[in-house]
Amino acid sequence: MTLFQQPEWRDAEVHTSMPAHLRRTGVRSAWADANRGGVPIDSFLEGPVFDSQGNLYVTDIPFGRVLRIDPQGAWEQIAEYDGEPNGMKFLSEHELLITDYKNGLVKLDVRTGQTEDFLARRNSERFKGVNDLVFDSKGNLYFTDQGQSGMHDPSGRVYRLDPRGKLDLLLANVPSPNGVALSPDEKVLYVAVTRGNAVWRAPLMEDGSVAKVGQFFTGYGPSGPDGLAVDQAGNVVVANPGLGYVWLLNPRAEPIVVWRSPKGMSTTNIAFGGADRQTLYCTESVSGTILKMTAPQAGLALARPG
Numbered sequence: 201m202t203l204f205q206q207p208e209w210r211d212a213e214v215h216t217s218m219p220a221h222l223r224r225t226g227v228r229s230a231w232a233d234a235n236r237g238g239v240p241i242d243s244f245l246e247g248p249v250f251d252s253q254g255n256l257y258v259t260d261i262p263f264g265r266v267l268r269i270d271p272q273g274a275w276e277q278i279a280e281y282d283g284e285p286n287g288m289k290f291l292s293e294h295e296l297l298i299t300d301y302k303n304g305l306v307k308l309d310v311r312t313g314q315t316e317d318f319l320a321r322r323n324s325e326r327f328k329g330v331n332d333l334v335f336d337s338k339g340n341l342y343f344t345d346q347g348q349s350g351m352h353d354p355s356g357r358v359y360r361l362d363p364r365g366k367l368d369l370l371l372a373n374v375p376s377p378n379g380v381a382l383s384p385d386e387k388v389l390y391v392a393v394t395r396g397n398a399v400w401r402a403p404l405m406e407d408g409s410v411a412k413v414g415q416f417f418t419g420y421g422p423s424g425p426d427g428l429a430v431d432q433a434g435n436v437v438v439a440n441p442g443l444g445y446v447w448l449l450n451p452r453a454e455p456i457v458v459w460r461s462p463k464g465m466s467t468t469n470i471a472f473g474g475a476d477r478q479t480l481y482c483t484e485s486v487s488g489t490i491l492k493m494t495a496p497q498a499g500l501a502l503a504r505p506g
Contacts, residue, residue: 207455210493211462212446215481216273218243218488229262231284231301234348245483247288247298247332248427248471248490249502256473256490257296257310258483259285266296266308269490279313287332287343287379287427287469290504299330299343305361322367328356332379332427332469336386339363339505342370344377350395351375358391360408363505370410371402379428379469381436384500390416390428390436397424399438399453417453419443427469429480431497439482441466446482446493457496463489472499 223242232241247259256269257278266279266288284301291297296308297318304327305319321327328347335341341361349356356374361367371377376395382388389402389410401416416436419425423442430436435456438447444465448457459480461467466486473481477498482491 205454207448208457210457210459212459212482212491212493214463215490215492216269216275217463217490218245218267219275222267222275222277223488224263227263231262241486243488244485245488245490246286246427246469246485248469248481248483249288249290249296250471250473251290251310252293254473254475256471256481257288258490259288259298261286261301266298266310266313268310278310279308279315281315283315286330289333289335289502292504297333297341299333301329301331304330305333305343319361319367322359331377332392334380334382335503335505336382337503339503341505342380342382342389344374344380344391346377346394349374349376354396358389358402368408371400371413374400376424378426379439381428381430382500383430384432384434390430392425392428392438394424394426397421399425399428399436399449417447417449426467427483429470429472429499431472431495431499433497435497437470437480437495437499439467439470441468441485443467444484446470446480446491448495459491459493461491463487463491467491477501 254271264283287299298306300306307318331344331346333343345357354375356377358371378394379392391400397419399417402410402413427439436449444461446459464487468485480493
C-alpha cells in the first residue's frame, strides 16, 4: 500500500455494550466450534442496520438472534430461531431480509419475531453460506455467498436477485466474499474479500453483467475487510477485523481516516446512523460492543424494495 498522504488517525468511542442478561456466557455453539476455534463465546454481533425511528438492529450469529437497540442504548431481543444470521437490510418498514449461513435468505417480521424462508436454495442446491447484502434503487438485491472459501478455495460467489425472482451469478471465484456496497451512481459494486485481504471493484454493465473486475483496495494483517458502506461523496468505509480498524477510503482507495477500536480487534460491520446519517456505528463482535465514529460525510440512504 502506497500512501502519499498519511491518513488521520482517530479513536472510536463505545456507544453501548450488550447487557449481561442477554449474553450466553459459557455456552458452546456449532458456529464457534467452526469459526472461533471451539472457544465458548457469549455472542458474536454482526449486520447493523437502522430503521426509520433510529433503532439499531444487530444479529448474534452463533445463537440465531436478532436484537434491537433503541436511540438511548437500551437492548431487547426480538427474535431467536434455528439459524446463523449475519447481514441484514430492510425490505419494508417492518420486515428485515437476513443473510443466514444455515438457511439462505430469511425474512423477519420485527413486530412478531417470526421468520420465513425468502430464498433457501438455487435450483435445489444450497448456498455455501450467505453473508451480506445490499439493495439498489430498482429493487435488485446483491448478496455474497462466502461459506468457508478462502485463498485455498477461491470459490465464493456474488449473486444478484432481481425483483421478478431471476437470480444471476455475477462472480464465482472470490476467496471469501463478505461485505457488499454500491457506489452512489450504482454503477460499481464493491465486495469485501476477507481472506484475500482486499476490496474488489466490480463495474456493473448495462446488460447486467460485470466486467473488468479489479482489486480496489489491498489490506494487510491476520484478517481482511468485512463490512462495507459508502458515503454521499463516494468514499468507501471498510470494517477490518484482525486489525481493529475502520478505514475511510476515497474513490482512489487512499485512506483518509482510520478509526481504532478501543474494545478489541473484531470490527466486523458498519452502518451510518443518526439524524443526519453522519455517525458510523460498528459492531465489535467478540466483546458484544457497538462503537461509534463521526464521519466527514453523510452515508448514502439505503434503498428498500418495498
